[in-house]
Amino acid sequence: KQEVTQIPAALSVPEGENLVLNCSFTDSAIYNLQWFRQDPGKGLTSLLLIQSSQREQTSGRLNASLDKSSGRSTLYIAASQPGDSATYLCAVSFRGGGGADGLTFGKGTHLIIQP
Amino acid sequence: DTGVSQDPRHKITKRGQNVTFRCDPISEHNRLYWYRQTLGQGPEFLTYFQNEAQLEKSRLLSDRFSAERPKGSFSTLEIQRTEQGDSAMYLCASSSQGYYNSPLHFGNGTRLTVT
Numbered sequence: 001k002q003e004v005t006q007i008p009a010a011l012s013v014p015e016g017e018n019l020v021l022n023c024s025f026t027d028s029a030i031y032n033l034q035w036f037r038q039d040p041g042k043g044l045t046s047l048l049l050i051q052s053s054q055r056e057q058t059s060g061r062l063n064a065s066l067d068k069s070s071g072r073s074t075l076y077i078a079a080s081q082p083g084d085s086a087t088y089l090c091a092v093s094f095r096g097g098g099g100a101d102g103l104t105f106g107k108g109t110h111l112i113i114q115p
Numbered sequence: 116d117t118g119v120s121q122d123p124r125h126k127i128t129k130r131g132q133n134v135t136f137r138c139d140p141i142s143e144h145n146r147l148y149w150y151r152q153t154l155g156q157g158p159e160f161l162t163y164f165q166n167e168a169q170l171e172k173s174r175l176l177s178d179r180f181s182a183e184r185p186k187g188s189f190s191t192l193e194i195q196r197t198e199q200g201d202s203a204m205y206l207c208a209s210s211s212q213g214y215y216n217s218p219l220h221f222g223n224g225t226r227l228t229v230t
Contacts, residue, residue: 025228043206043222043223043224044206044219045219045221046219046220102160102173103219105158105159109156
């Protein structure tokens with residue numbers, strides 16, 4: 001079964017710290033991996049998309065890496081701010097996965113940045 | 116680009132009633148997806164459309180669920196004879212082409228509560 005796992009489930013850090021969120025997936029045959037942010041009661045905001053041929057993507061203070069062979073991705077957040085508090089979701093588009101182009105999501109990491 | 120719009124934001128209904136949700140994707144996007152998210156979980160794929168054609172449905176989409184996209188623009192998701200287990204956030208997303216090339220853009224969702 002194709003699954004996506006995120007560790008930790010929750011994380012609380014003081015403002016200003018750099019932090020890493022982890023995502024692992026069970027099948028290396030993927031089209032791409034996407035990181036999303038979700039605020040309480042809201043939809044998902046796309047942060048970064050990494051194609052299967054890429055190793056990393058950067059946007060502002062965010063950097064996402066992809067290692068297909070080990071089935072892992074990390075989301076690095078530099079100089080965290082209270083506004084970064086949200087749930088961060090990792091999603092993978094598996095080749096031959098359910099829903100053709102459908103994404104398989106992890107359960108997310110609930111991040112709290114303490115002012 | 117006004118983003119993906121979903122209506123209503125919240126719906127409370129009694130068990131056994133029918134409900135219908137609407138999604139308006141980003142105007143130039145030809146792909147539209149429906150996902151369902153329960154508390155503490157990542158979204159789960161339900162179905163997707165390319166233009167007006169419904170190309171795939173998840174096994175999660177029982178025969179009480181039906182989705183349409185009649186003119187390749189907005190989409191509706193209907194649930195007949197609602198059950199308490201249908202209570203969830205229903206998310207719509209759109210993308211401009213083959214998913215592996217572009218990220219999904221999500222709406223803010225419709226939260227359904229079945230009493």
